[in-house]
Amino acid sequence: MMMDTHSSFVTPLRRAFLPETLGLLGMLGLLSACHHSTPPPAPAKPISLEDSVIRVTATIQYPDMQRPWMKKLPFTRAGLGTVIDGGRLLVTADTVAHSTYIELEKPEDGPKGTAVVEAIDQECNLAVLKPVDEAMLQGTHPLSLDESVRTGSTLQILQLEQNGAAALSPATVTTVAVMAYPSEGSFYLLYRASTTIPQREGSFVIPALHDGKLAGLVMRYDPKTQAADIIPAPLISRFLKESAKPGYRGLARAGLGWEPVRGATLREWLGARDQHAGVYVTWVKPGGPAEKAGLRKGDLLLKAGGHEIDGEGNYADPVYGKITFNNLASLESSPGAPLKISYFRSSGEGTGTNASTTLHLDGRNPGAEISPSLLESESPPYLLLGGLLFQELSRPYLYEWGPNWQHEAPQDLVYLDAFQDELPRDHGHFVILSTIFPTQQTIGFQDLANRVVKSINGRPIRSLADITEAAKHPEKGFQKIILEGSVGPVYLDTSTLAAEEQSVRAEYGIPSLPESNPGIQP
């Protein structure tokens, strides 16, 4: 399990008890798979709860990663935004990520309005919306957060009936633990609750209440197991606090990967005979907090923030009991804040020493990822060189191969993405030859799509900008492109390159977008 975002692929998701269907439901819309109608819960309307929610309908449009100048077919997601302090609405990030338009509607056929995203974090799946017209929130009643929920607590899931009246379904919290979130590699505190949520319109995100306050947001529901995954109020509170700071880049993390240490033999061999605890550090993020603090692969991490870490990576939380220690960073601390850690380092001879250090937690650093796990821009960068289209490798690019992308996508790319942590720290990005438009010059190269570009004109390629630069130095009038694999060089005739690019743009409807396409000056 990792404390960082992009590495879960290499490590078994030990905490991800979640059946895969649950994650899928989250992607498809919370309740779309709920077919059988369940008896509606007894209407309970002690207070006007509908005054605290607004219907949110987002029109979502993903960029087409394989044709990066295009966006895909728009679709809508509808859920309930919870009114919170400051004239804002709280929803899950999935509800509004990549939205082109967000519409608000008051429960009881009130006026419609629009909203903008004020803060969003796809890792912890939370977003704050701000209505464009403040009148939208007139007469609404903001909910405050309730952080007192424990295993066994009963929550009320709040939905709206057709007529706009509040409808509550009881839910019993069965688990409070650090578990996998929909965004790959993200692990945060989560409530799992047992409940029956009837299918209703606009249920992509639903508030869960406790004592009339907001206890969390339901982000996934599996009608088969009747299990709901709820983003807990403490995490919401942390997100609201951190995202209000300028330059927010995600909740705090230590930048290390670890695996449990289950038996005594490994510790004995390392020489940590007196230790009864700790996890094995399998990876430190280059330039990340753990590395800066001097932690290394192979260290046994014994303590964090004054808490002892057991062999499974749990600490004894005063509120929740044993939970995974990355909660100490993500929930209990802030990016930039210090976290004191103790570790054991083996000298290799069956002995070793204990040491302590302080690391300074960090947010997400997408620029440092070799193959970014999240889409950073609504218009992914690309570059056209004659009939050759180049892009940088990212996880969203691989998602284009569908739900079974790990087997369907080009295996070399899947491998490079999955094991990027094993690459040298100054590796840079992978640039791939993503599409070969058939032209006079590209005849004979049609089979080379989705190969990684090694060099152009003898210059190593680690970014699209490298291509722009390298292309300025053709060899004897030719662009010489070397790809990974035994496929030989691809030569392009510089004299016809500009004309060819122009005709490809015209032929295939690729607009000139200078900001997305650094372009080539022949």
Next chain:
Amino acid sequence: MPFRSSLTILCILLLPLSSALRGSAPLPTSEPVPDLSASVVRIEVTMQEADYHTPWNSGRLERGVGSGFLIGGKTILTNAHVVSNARFITLTREGVSHPFVAHVKFIAHDCDLALLTVDDDSFFSGTKILEIGGVPKIESAVSVYGYPLGGERLSVTRGVVSRIDFETYTHSGVDSHLVIQIDAAINPGNSGGPVLQDHKVVGVAFQGYSGDVAQNVGFMIPTPVIKRFLKDISKGSYTGYADLSLEYRPLISPASRAALGVPGQDFGILVTDVQEKGSSYGFLKNGDVLLSIDGHPITSDGRVVLDGSSVEMAEVVERKFSGEKVSFDVLRDGRQLKIEVPLTGTWPFHMQSEAYDVKPRYILHGGLLFQPLDRNFMEASGGGDLRLRRTFDNFVECHLYLERPEMVVLSRVLADPVNKDCDGLRPGLVDSINGKTIRSLTDVRDAFATPATYDVITLMGNGVPIVLNRSEVLQAMPRILENYRVPSAENLKGTAD
């Protein structure tokens, strides 16, 4: 390659022992096929295929039916896949009341051919030898003889020659040779049967597509491949194919041709990789443009004209044997050279062939099972693990074999108190044991044979080392072998049995 996976070999497997095989009474005799019932035999095989999940087990029994035909010298030609992993082989011939016990004289897994013989001479009385002919013309008619679908009477189907081309031989999974595609119905059980034209053998039926992929497409092994096999074994053993061990690409793009200084549009291919330790290494180089092979001009899409038909350049090498030479006209750095390449074996790519007639190799240490990352292992494991899959697929192309001639997988853990810390371990590639880099299964054995207090196994990638206490392992071994019914803690011999 989509077709590779959909091609099926045509030996019919009956699982488990089918009563239909023996149960039905012989059908009333219709007009027997003239002559050929004296030449084409039905081959029944009891085979035992090793289970690479439990490599210490001898595997389950299966029964198969194929066809074969007499070619003289008291031998019967059939497909290698019909008699692979055979424990017991019998032949039956129409008009003869009982089966005869046969055994494999020669077997060539790289071209899917085998030669059988029968010790009881009475089998051969009344038989008739078939003569091996040439390569049939496209669109000419051929007849396929054999015992498809488990039937006991000789069957014949007719069709025409549709195409002659290079195709993967699915039996080994890595070899490609000349193949003739015909449109006659070829079904499981036809395997090893002769395809005739003008009373001469023009091929051996051997593989086809399953019905949901393509219809009226069957493949036969043409006579150049058969003749090569017969020539190879004439010295008393089978050596196998030689290979250039290089990668090349067509040179179609005008810019590439201009940049490399290759004149014209029609001839020349580009060498893109020369596999170290293969035949061409030290003779040909990356970036060489091959213009002709043994005097045959190589077209820019990599073909030559042989016997009047256009075939892949490799066909020139196909007809040769290890020790012979191939000569090339090469354009290198703007100069034209003549280079002779002496052919050695097919190493390294044959390391990735499917293995037959061998017991799986493995080492069991403290309940941890170590196996080579080979094709049989990958097929048994389903190829689910990304790192294993990718390493296997790139073993030759990325020259991984140079550093590690045999990748070793820690494939499973037979749970025991000694390995209780390995809870939840997933299959992984072994990087080192006790500090020694593992380059083969033998290295694993050597590492465990060297005295040590702890056994420290490091897998590739970022992970926790696996640490076992050696003295505990030694104590545990008899218990593990007993509990899991493992007859031996290791098998390192790759010998046929």
